[in-house]
Amino acid sequence: LEQTIHSVINQSYPAIEYIVIDGGSTDGSVEIIQTYQASISYWQSEPDKGIADAMNKALNHAQGEYIVFIHADDYLVDNRIIEKVMQKANGEDIFIGNIIFGRNLKRLTPRGFNFWMNFKTGVYHQAAFCHRRVFERIGGFDTGFKIAMDYDFFLRAYRAGFKVKKIDQVISVMRDTGVSSQTGWPSLKQRFMEERRVHEKNSHGFLRVLYRLYWWLYLPYRKLMTCLA
Secondary structure, eight states, X not given: OHHHHHHHHTOSOSOOOOEEEEOSOOSSHHHHHHHTGGGOSEEXXXXXXXXXXXXXXXXXXXXXXXXXXXXXTOEESSTTHHHHHHHTOSSOSEEEEEEEETTTTEEEOOOOSSGGGGTSOOOOGGGEEEEHHHHHHHOSOOTTOSSTHHHHHHHHHHHTTOOEEEEXXXXXXXXXXXXXXXXXXXXXXXXXXXXXXXXXXXXXXHHHHHHHHHHHHHHHHHHHHHHHO
């Protein structure tokens, strides 16, 4: 958490509103937040209903033009990254960049918004700067999802016609500590079940039939490949 806070408050870009939402932690997180509260625009610590709920609470307090979410295990890649991104801003709906992921520091590049967004997320929210008009039009994050809330959000943004601008720049470092990052079959199955629910929620008619066929084929394939790995 402290590394996350440092990566934000030490940014060279001057116009940053930093909002910290803690889920009522008892592990010392509140004490760390209090240490830096002079550099934090707003913070709160209270029980929540999960990540999506915490992100929505932050949205309710955000006043900025562009909004990006960085979780407690993640951090911005350097102290000038927000300045570099905002220099490229010209009113675009969403900026997306690359992330460094996991213990092996693997660089991941998003696909962005294209046809494959209908099946798999093409955006890493830790490297996505969304204009506030996106949230104003399609709403925030669905608290019914514990893992795939970001995929649901960006799928809705894609189908609402919002455009993304890809920049070849690493934005943040994402540690592989969350459920969505695990590669064992139980964790993968949990993530896939949520992604399937995202598809069910955001489809009807022929598309829903297509999704059901997709999952009928894809789920056993991924289970087999995971067991063979």
